[in-house]
Amino acid sequence: MSFCLIILAGGNSHRFKSNVGKPYQKIAGKSLIEINIIKALQFKQIKKIILVFNKKDSKLVKNLKLKNIQLVVGGINRQQSTFFALKYLSKQKNISKVLIHDVARPNFSLKLFSSILKNMKDARAVIPKIEIQDAIKQVIDSSKEEYILGKKRDNLFLTQTPQAFNLKEIYNLHKNNSAKYKDDDISLYMDLNKVKFIEGEKNNFKITDISDFKNLKNIYKSKLNVGIGFDVHRLVPKRKLYLAGLRIKSKLGTLGHSDGDPVLHSVIDAILGACKMGDIGQMFSDKSKKFKNIRSTILLQKVIVQIQSKGYFINNIDVNIIAQTPKVKNYKKKMINNIAKLCEISNDQINIKGKTTEKLGVIGKEKAIACEVICSVIKYD
Secondary structure, X not given: OOEEEEEEEOOOOOOOOOOOOHHHOEEOOEEXXXXXXXXXXXXXXXXXXXXXXXXXXXXXXXXXXXXXXXXXXXXXXXXXXXXXXXXXHHOOOOOOEEEEEEOOOOOOOHHHHHHHHHHHHHOOEEEEEEEOOOOEEEEXXXXXXXXXXXXXXXXXXXXXXXXXXXXXXXXXXXXXXXXXXXXXXXXXXXXXXXXXXXXXXXXXXXXXXXXXXXXXXXXXXXXXXXXXXXXXXXXXXXXXEEEOOEEEOOOEEEOOOOOOOHHXXXXXXXXXXXXXXXXXXXXXXXXXHHHOOOOHHHXXXXXXXXXXXXXXXXXXXXXXXXXXXXXXXXXXXXXXXXXXXXXXXXXXXXXXXXXXXXXXXXHHOOOEEEEEEEEEEEEXX
16 A cells, blocks of 8 residues: 655644744754654655645745655645645545644654554544543533533544545545534544544644643653764874864874774764664674775765664764864864764754863874764654
């Protein structure tokens, strides 16, 4: 089965009460839009992703620099925004199923997402739901007085997204029955035959206000993993000096199997350690000829692809470059720019400090350069 994921991000976020709308709030450098996309792309069944956005947020969307994502301007409400995306999708080939998802629910698990996809094999629609555990009351307003009526919970539940549908059916329902739309797309179904309701997740809550977002941040903080990297290289004549991927003018360069960049080597080890994926020596053996004199920028890019394929993304990187010379402050901004670009993160997620050994030891005598790095990562699962 081939699916398209529609991410609805066209609202006004008026209850969120922030200068930046919900879809563009970030956790570990990734917006809620990006977190949803990252999770969905871990499934080969997802052949296309459509982002429905508010026209007033065009600049914010552009700044995300999304790749291979179809953009659709939303309408005046959720139903219209969904219909615009379905209308576009109805003209595409090779897509038979569609997932409709609120951007404000980025904390669905990969297990739930997988269950939704699997259950669509023999269903018209698949809807995650959770049981209501609290007591329910309804205020009845009569002409004489107001009173509270207790409601039975037996036939009541809460629905969540993503919700899965047959594309042709849900498109026609939107096209012909828009007046019946209530809150979400399953409300358009008069006949629930072969509509599956599966168990949802408490942590797949909808972010409505700032307190919800703070709760989400706390959940991701609990998922932080930290790694440490260290490297040292001897300084010798007739070698180039690379630090953080930058060529530094120097009479001496670092001795190494690759280009001998102690900064990027330490960054790589810190990232791999945080992701529990071994170390640079395991991934890029110094016994292998194919890595002889290879630029460390290439090695770091390979590592980023590897960790992202497993759902890991960098939260922050803290670097200590230990050298008597050159003076790190002269290159700090360029180093940060370079590492950020290579790691696909923003500059404000990186900190670089330069340290000397006060002319003590081999580093102080300008015979070596060392680097130590701490990196934290988050796994979007």
